[in-house]
Amino acid sequence: MKRVSLMTLAAIAVAALALLPLSGAPYWTTFVFSVLIAYVLAQSWDWVAGEMGYINLGHYVFYGIGAYAFSIALTSAAIGSVTVSMVIAVVVVGIAAVLLGLPLFRLRGDYFAFATLALLPLAEVLTNNMSWLTGGADGIVLPVDHVLTVAFWLALALAVLSFITTLAINRARFGFALRGIRNDEEVAEVMGLPLLPTKIKALLLSSLFAGLAGAIQAWQMSYIDAVTVFGLNVALVPIAMALLGGSGLRWGPFVGVVLLAGIQQWLLVNITMLQATVYGAIILLIGRYMPGGMLRAGLLQNIAWLAPLTREHGAFVADRTAGQAAGGAAVAMPLDRIAIEPDAPPLLVCKDVVKAFGGNRALAGVSFSVGPGEILGLVGQNGSGKTTLFNCISRVHALTAGEIRLGGRDLAGLRRDEMAGLGVGRTYQIPRPFGDLTVAENVALSVMLGPRREAPERALAEARSFLAYADLDHRRDVRADTLSLQEKKLLEFARALAVRPRLLLVDEIASGLTPVEVRRFVERIRAVRDDYGITVIWVEHIASALNAAADRIVVLEQGQLIADGPPAAVFSDRRVLASYLGNTAEAMQ
Amino acid sequence: MTGTTTKRGQQWRAARVAVALAAVAWLASTPADAKLGSCTDPVVFGTTISETGLFSTLTGNWRKMTEIFADEINKAGGIKLSSCGDKGVPVKFVVYDDQSVPATAVQLYERMASVDQVDFFVGPDWSSIGGPVPPVAERHGIPIVMGNVATPSLYQRGYKWVWGTPAPAVPRWSERYFDMLAHVDPKPKTIMFLTHDNPVMKAITAVWSKKAAAQGIKVVGEEMFSADLKDFTALIAKVRAAKPDIVYISSFDNPSVPLVQQLRQFKVRAMDVHHAMLTGALKKQVGKDLEGMTGELTWFPSVKGPYADLYERVMDRTGITMFDSIWTLARLNSYLVMIQAIEKAGAVDREKVQKALYKGTFKSPAGDIVFDEHGFPDTGAFTIQMQNDKVEVVWPPDVATAKPIWPSPTWQ
Amino acid sequence: MSVDVVLQVVVGGVLLGGLYALVAFGLSLIYGVVRILNFAHGTILAVVGVMASVMFASWQLSPVLIALILVPGVFVIGALFYRGLLRPLERRSPLEATIGTVLVTVGALLILSDVTAVLAGPMQRNILLRAPVIEVGDIIISITQLAILAAIVVLTLAIHVILKTTWFGLAVRAVTQEPVAAELCGARSLGIKTLTFGVGSATVAMAAVLYVLTFPVDPYMGFGLTVKAFTIIVVGGIGNLPGALIVGVLLGVAEGLVGLFWGPEWSPAISVVLLLLILVAFPAGFRWRRA
The missing domain is CATH 3.40.50.2300 (Response regulator)
Known part of the structure; x- marks a missing residue:
């Protein structure tokens, strides 16, 4: 209900704003115009930062490139048309975004922020020195066309479009993919998300809006120079605005922009001294006391009429799926049963697999195979190479030598994100949930990013079946990082199943559980195979569990395979007992 | 709290608020007629x-x-x-x-x-x-x-x-200085321009390097530097290699502070080092290093x-x-x-x-x-020289407060 | 181009690069230990530089005395700044902590520049010392420059010795390399971090006094230097002071040589291009292995 009224109010406000340039209030028009431009910059920045988790401090570069491309096109004798120049600006910015994104996305975290920040001074130097193209420090003088009204409408349209795009991104599979990257990009990749194309897409989208904003403002200002469009002093302002409001929140950038621009203008007009100090103090105090942005501050979240502004994105999507019940019977998963042919060739074949890290050979020539529908127990001491083997099968690591075949296909040369498509699902020994998403969203991401690329709403509905199967449905709406360790392991299991695997790699999922819980897991693993025909490799230290669940056991020691056979035979092998099981051998009695 | 009536009611309320806001904005912005033509209002x-x-x-x-x-x-x-x-x-x-x-x-x-x-x-x-x-x-x-x-x-x-x-104005910036150069003895034969990367300064170099060539003074070098540059060693090395009679610094005062200091430190020799913007800010920061340098000043109280x-x-x-x-x-x-x-x-x-x-x-x-038809002025400037730590107007002779000291002894 | 000319340019580059390195030291220490990107770092140089210049102009104090007054002051202010405004943010979630520190340090940057401009005036200033020069062949170097070079060397050695031999240094290195383990081993992080913030700010104050002896400063110049210092610590290795010194000096020299062989207008691009190239070649940052 609230949402409707807020959106209606927003629509009416936009309509009213559209009349502003006709009202004979040029001051307010120019002021709102610059607010709109700042909003477009802040919001488009936030798609890469708030959603995807990449702090692009050089976002303004795209604004500047757009401004320059537009101005150069508009003043060149050959083009001269505003529309064509805008199109050229968009194209040039797009090319720049892709070319810059390719190397920049090799970086993560602070390094990405450093590198993007450095783009600004570089752009300024280049613009100043490439006088033949940019006019150097002279800047570019555009025709004086008094385009405020049209430019205002363009900026308004672009701002509205930014907001609609934000809504669309949040609702779309793409937005979930971005949030997956923000939390743990390797996990998202193994689920089936091609990382680089997704990141480039996000940067491209964000840069196009910034570039258009630059083109529109250049048109309205009718003069640009390098300091104006690449200066460090102006470049960080939209970012500060987005952070101030609440980065990653639907209304965050908007509130931040309106507030900060309003304050700044008020200070300029009413205070003749130290405005920058007051402005700085406001930014500083909000950073100190409301570091998640104003809208995340408890103070504001408790004010009823502000509450609709302060919700996280996930809350909006959850609203729409809240009414839906878990599909079908509570414990059935929406998986097709994979038929198991008795004499089919092995599903997974590892042949002389070697993986070396520097001089250390974690896997030193391991060969074994897993038949379709088999449950294989994989045991070995810590450091014997079990997790490394999983990482090799899911292509997190490339092999040093040897080969791995899945269903007859050599995995060499495949990317990580292709593995889910081939039917490989995995859990992590130390759980790696997408911490700031809900439990349901975590599983839904598997469904969305996996081979079937489901739409979010279907995926969220489907996720509940997997959660129910893992006994986690009652926790579906809490943030994943608030779960207990056991619950996180269950979540890992549900996520791995939601990929719809042929081959499930389970990494120490039962360690630390009570005997009753362990038994439940044994039942589940067997059911996964019996009911759905999924082949399982289970790494576990609890011999009794493997003894109960596995058809066959493979033992690794220092990167080498030392035993391969039925549980009873392997667990009575003296070498295995000596090397690994030790006194826990009694546990299997 | 269900049903369409409530929803519609809320929409209406929202609409009324928005219309009211728009109206306020409109009223606040409607310009009253300017009180032009009054004899009492300021x-x-x-x-x-x-x-x-x-x-x-x-x-x-x-x-x-x-x-x-x-x-x-x-x-x-x-x-x-x-x-x-x-x-x-x-x-x-x-x-x-x-x-x-x-x-x-x-x-x-x-x-x-x-x-x-x-x-x-x-x-x-x-x-x-x-x-x-x-x-x-x-x-x-x-x-x-x-x-x-x-x-x-x-x-x-x-x-x-x-x-x-x-x-x-750029086209008249160094008019009087180049007039002086035509009258001094010994006559300078070569000149080198050091230009701060700024539209005005680049325009000055463009105009006055042409003028120098027309006057028979050979331009032996043109170097550009950005306002961020602090270490001018490389640029000065080029000056020392070119050995110009005149070093013409076409720069705002602040960016060239290290330049002037380093020119002195590296004992650059010339008949004159000219600064297109010889100011007190420069003087404050380089002190005695300015002695003997020439420059432009559009006006000075003693000129009246x-x-x-x-x-x-x-x-x-x-x-x-x-x-x-x-x-x-x-x-x-x-x-x-x-x-x-x-x-x-x-x-x-x-x-x-x-x-x-x-x-x-x-x-x-x-x-x-x-003003010309574009609204651009034709203001010229006087040529000054720092003599005994004081600013003296040295050209044109009719308003000069002192004679130019030529060649400037501090650059020998 | 003669060897002398190149050598002369190298000498100039070493001087400027040494100053860059001093600025980078503080940032490197702070980033290594506290994991905070202090956007106001270079602005401290600008503000202290202006203060030093004002003190010199009004009371003709010796630069050494100015440094003795300002450096401890900045140490205290830096430590208090961390304790009062940044430390409380560490209790928040990682996202909030990051955003909060960005906002706090950017806000501090704006306040520092503006207050300085209002109190001391926005104009560019320096400390004007007239010192004799020494000529070796065609290479010329002033006594001031020599003194600055000596000060840079002494400071670098002092910081290095402190980091190598004292408990503080050990803790700093430990926290930089293994934050969790160091905390477990009893390196009391609050004290270490506060000290580090103070020391990091104090080194940049020291750099400021040296800087203003040869180059002019103004209240708004800091951010460009911060970016340059970022470059140096990323390329030189975070928390690696010898690395920072080498990279800083190389950067200064590279800027000079580019100016000589290409054109001075391209000098400012060097640091950025270097940063981007290194980062793209070594995405996880540069790790210098100690032999």
Whole structure:
């Protein structure tokens, strides 16, 4: 209900704003115009930062490139048309975004922020020195066309479009993919998300809006120079605005922009001294006391009429799926049963697999195979190479030598994100949930990013079946990082199943559980195979569990395979007992 | 709380709020008619000063100076208007800080036009701001006389309402210096230009390197440097290799501080080292290193001229000197030209003032300011030389306070 | 181009690069230990530089005395700044902590520049010392420059010795390399971090006094230097002071040589291009292995 009224109010406000340039209030028009431009910059920045988790401090570069491309096109004798120049600006910015994104996305975290920040001074130097193209420090003088009204409408349209795009991104599979990257990009990749194309897409989208904003403002200002469009002093302002409001929140950038621009203008007009100090103090105090942005501050979240502004994105999507019940019977998963042919060739074949890290050979020539529908127990001491083997099968690591075949296909040369498509699902020994998403969203991401690329709403509905199967449905709406360790392991299991695997790699999922819980897991693993025909490799230290669940056991020691056979035979092998099981051998009695 | 009625009710409420907001915005913004033509209300000048940000290093104390300027004019009877029976009308300034940001400046000029309803615009500086602001004046039909906007191309955009008083104007910047070079003995044969990467400075180099060649002085090098450059060793190495008779530094005062110091440290030899902007700010930072150097000064109290007393009083009371802040002259000239134009028009009438400004000639302490059809002035400059730690005007001889010392002994 | 000319350019580059390195030291220490990107770092140089210049102009104090007054002051202010405004943010979630520190340090940057401009005036200033020069062949170097070079060397050695031999240094290195383990081993992080913030700020104050002896400063110049210092610590290895010194000096020299062989207008691009190239070649940052 609230949402409707807020959106209606927003629509009416936009309509009213559209009349502003006709009202004979040029001051307010120019002021709102610059607010709109700042909003477009802040919001488009936030798609890469708030959603995807990449702090692009050089976002303004795209604004500047757009401004320059537009101005150069508009003043060149050959083009001269505003529309064509805008199109050229968009194209040039797009090319720049892709070319810059390719190397920049090799970086993560602070390094990405450093590198993007450095783009600004570089752009300024280049613009100043490439006088033949940019006019150097002279800047570019555009025709004086008094385009405020049209430019205002363009900026308004672009701002509205930014907001609609934000809504669309949040609702779309793409937005979930971005949030997956923000939390743990390797996990998202193994689920089936091609990382680089997704990141480039996000940067491209964000840069196009910034570039258009630059083109529109250049048109309205009718003069640009390098300091104006690449200066460090102006470049960080939209970012500060987005952070101030609440980065990653639907209304965050908007509130931040309106507030900060309003304050700044008020200070300029009413205070003749130290405005920058007051402005700085406001930014500083909000950073100190409301570091998640104003809208995340408890103070504001408790004010009823502000509450609709302060919700996280996930809350909006959850609203729409809240009414839906878990599909079908509570414990059935929406998986097709994979038929198991008795004499089919092995599903997974590892042949002389070697993986070396520097001089250390974690896997030193391991060969074994897993038949379709088999449950294989994989045991070995810590450091014997079990997790490394999983990482090799899911292509997190490339092999040093040897080969791995899945269903007859050599995995060499495949990317990580292709593995889910081939039917490989995995859990992590130390759980790696997408911490700031809900439990349901975590599983839904598997469904969305996996081979079937489901739409979010279907995926969220489907996720509940997997959660129910893992006994986690009652926790579906809490943030994943608030779960207990056991619950996180269950979540890992549900996520791995939601990929719809042929081959499930389970990494120490039962360690630390009570005997009753362990038994439940044994039942589940067997059911996964019996009911759905999924082949399982289970790494576990609890011999009794493997003894109960596995058809066959493979033992690794220092990167080498030392035993391969039925549980009873392997667990009575003296070498295995000596090397690994030790006194826990009694546990299997 | 279910059903469409509630929803519709909320939509209605939202709509009413929005309409009310729009109405308020509309009312707040509707301009009342400007009170042009009155003989009792003060004439209001609107201006912005880059008090903070990038350019603020060049504008020390200008707000105070502007207020004192208004005070001095009003003490002397204000602006004399023939339409008011030669009665003086006081002048008042609306001053904002544009933060050295063009978009902010544009907003503020729109504000002054529509909310503060100033009568005339004066004074913005620098091409970054002189680029986007004039269209505002054009759209509102408000005459604007800008200050330190010296890029000629910014005036050639078909404006009707725009003038500027940059001092000196690029085409006349070093006129008197090159005249002096034609008369000194021994005659310089070679010259090298060191140019700060800035439109005005590049334009100066472009104009005066051509002039040098035409005068038979060979240009043996042109080097450019950015305002960020601190270590000039490489550039000076090139100077030492080229051995020019004249080193012409075409730069703002601040960026060239390390350059001048390092030229001295590396004992560069020349007949003269000329600085296109030899100022007190430079002197404060390089001290004795400036001794013997020549430069340009658009005006200096000892030169006198019309309104010289006014300028001296304003600067004394503000506590700045022309030599300290070379940009001050163009600033004050923009105020002064506007006042003269209004007096010439005889009324506080934008149309009439516009006509008075068009291709007009105005008095200033530095000589007449004559506008061309684009609104660009022709202000020249005097050649000065630092002699015994003092600024002496050395050319042209008729106003000189001292003879040029040639070749400059400090560069031997 | 003669060897002398190149050598002369190298000498100039070493001087400027040494100053860059001093600025980078503080940032490197702070980033290594506290994991905070202090956007106001270079602005401290600008503000202290202006203060030093004002003190010199009004009371003709010796630069050494100025440093003795300002450096401890900045140490205390830096430590208090961390304790009062940044430390409380560490209790928040990682996202909030990051955003909060960005906002706090950017806000501090704006306040520092503005207050300085209002109090001391926005104009550019320096400390004007006239010192004799020494000529070796065609190479010329002034006594001031020599003194600055000596000070840079002494400071670098002092910081190095402190980091190598004292408990504080050990803790700093431990926290930089293994934050969790160091905390477990009892390196009391609050004390170490506060000290580090103070020391990091104090080194940049020291750099400021040296800087203003040869180059002019103004209240707004800091951020460009911060970016340059970021470059140096990323390329030189975070928390690796010898690396920072080498990279800083190389950067200064590279800027000079580019100016000589290409054109001075391209010098400012070097640091950025270097940063981007290194980062793209070594995405996880540069790790210098100690032999």
